[in-house]
Amino acid sequence: MGRGLLFVVSGPSGAGKGTICQRIIRELDIDLSVSMTTRSPRTGETHGVSYYFVTRQEFEQRIEQGGFLEYAQVYDNFYGTPKEMVMERLVAGRDVILEIDPQGAMKIKESYPDGIFIFILPPSMKELRRRLTGRRTESADAVNRRLRETLTEISYIEKYDYCVVNDDLEEAVERTASIMRAEHSRVSRGVQDLIARYKEEV
Amino acid sequence: MGRGLLFVVSGPSGAGKGTICQRIIRELDIDLSVSMTTRSPRTGETHGVSYYFVTRQEFEQRIEQGGFLEYAQVYDNFYGTPKEMVMERLVAGRDVILEIDPQGAMKIKESYPDGIFIFILPPSMKELRRRLTGRRTESADAVNRRLRETLTEISYIEKYDYCVVNDDLEEAVERTASIMRAEHSRVSRGVQDLIARYKEEV
Numbered sequence: 591m592g593r594g595l596l597f598v599v600s601g602p603s604g605a606g607k608g609t610i611c612q613r614i615i616r617e618l619d620i621d622l623s624v625s626m627t628t629r630s631p632r633t634g635e636t637h638g639v640s641y642y643f644v645t646r647q648e649f650e651q652r653i654e655q656g657g658f659l660e661y662a663q664v665y666d667n668f669y670g671t672p673k674e675m676v677m678e679r680l681v682a683g684r685d686v687i688l689e690i691d692p693q694g695a696m697k698i699k700e701s702y703p704d705g706i707f708i709f710i711l712p713p714s715m716k717e718l719r720r721r722l723t724g725r726r727t728e729s730a731d732a733v734n735r736r737l738r739e740t741l742t743e744i745s746y747i748e749k750y751d752y753c754v755v756n757d758d759l760e761e762a763v764e765r766t767a768s769i770m771r772a773e774h775s776r777v778s779r780g781v782q783d784l785i786a787r788y789k790e791e792v
Numbered sequence: 793m794g795r796g797l798l799f800v801v802s803g804p805s806g807a808g809k810g811t812i813c814q815r816i817i818r819e820l821d822i823d824l825s826v827s828m829t830t831r832s833p834r835t836g837e838t839h840g841v842s843y844y845f846v847t848r849q850e851f852e853q854r855i856e857q858g859g860f861l862e863y864a865q866v867y868d869n870f871y872g873t874p875k876e877m878v879m880e881r882l883v884a885g886r887d888v889i890l891e892i893d894p895q896g897a898m899k900i901k902e903s904y905p906d907g908i909f910i911f912i913l914p915p916s917m918k919e920l921r922r923r924l925t926g927r928r929t930e931s932a933d934a935v936n937r938r939l940r941e942t943l944t945e946i947s948y949i950e951k952y953d954y955c956v957v958n959d960d961l962e963e964a965v966e967r968t969a970s971i972m973r974a975e976h977s978r979v980s981r982g983v984q985d986l987i988a989r990y991k992e993e994v
Binding site: 709745750773774777784 | 910911913916917918943946947950953957967971975979980989
């Protein structure tokens with residue numbers, strides 16, 4: 591049995607990557623990686639599902655032990671991808687999805703270059719503005735700042751393997767699922783065992 | 793609108809590549825390339841569907857004009873892939889499937905390196921022997937010769953991009969269709985226009 595595949599999914603806030611990933615893990619046999627953070631849980635968040643909530647001391651100890659595939663500090667809080675949990679699943683032959691911003695994705699690319707990098711895009715900036723405004727949780731200034739941040743994020747796209755435009759959710763899920771299925775058929779992921787088996791049989 | 797994609801499908805006789813390609817063209821918006829040959833039509837074969845049946849003189853004239861993506865002589869007959877028909881469709885933005893043996897596929901790789909190369913494998917040599925024997929059209933000697941030829945063909949597999957094992961027809965069709973869908977999402981096929989559009993919109 592081969593090692594599972596690590597799919598790294600990024601995209602601007604409002605592009606719908608969270609919804610797509612949730613749909614994918616329901617439809618394909620694949621696990622979603624859970625991040626670790628030092629921030630406090632919000633209402634409705636569950637330890638081990640939303641995040642692994644740990645103390646700053648625990649987080650820093652794990653950093654020292656090289657226990658993260660990547661981590662970052664955002665204002666006062668740390669966020670990271672626990673290495674062991676991802677690697678255990680991959681070694682067991684299971685695929686893993688990692689939802690992460692481009693900066694984090696680029697760190698993963700260094701620590702795990704075999705990952706498959708997928709960028710989810712909104713259909714247009716106009717539609718993204720509509721989606722962000724529709725949430726009513728952000729001021730006009732905040733929305734404009736997010737749109738500028740989005741352009742910066744999009745500039746990373748050429749470092750990714752695939753790009754999926756989320757103009758229609760069903761189609762975007764199907765395209766993302768197709769990418770994940772197709773990657774298992776790549777010859778570059780190893781066919782030597784297969785060829786050896788055919789030769790033995792003749 | 794971008795150019796369509798050329799999918800080159802190979803695999804040993806009995807692996808089921810013909811059945812898979814027929815299913816794909818029914819399910820996806822994709823054309824099957826029709827080969828040109830100098831051999832006579834057999835019962836049930838239609839000009840323009842099974843093959844384009846032409847005279848040897850017409851075929852040789854087309855060779856001189858550089859009118860083939862690849863061609864080969866098998867015993868007394870010529871077989872080739874007419875360049876113009878494939879290119880017209882690709883330029884019009886349509887995907888094209890080309891079903892061809894590995895020698896032909898390698899020539900296509902030289903003349904059209906942007907093609908996507910897919911190899912269809914039988915589940916095992918034992919199963920392939922069963923399928924070939926089941927056809928009852930070939931002697932035991934012929935079956936053995938085919939199995940040896942198959943091993944030679946399989947040695948080309950590492951020159952291909954993808955490999956699909958046809959153990960279950962439905963799954964093999966779905967895997968092949970996923971490859972074809974996924975290739976449209978590859979960043980390497982060009983995202984500059986897309987990025988420019990997002991930038992203009994802000």
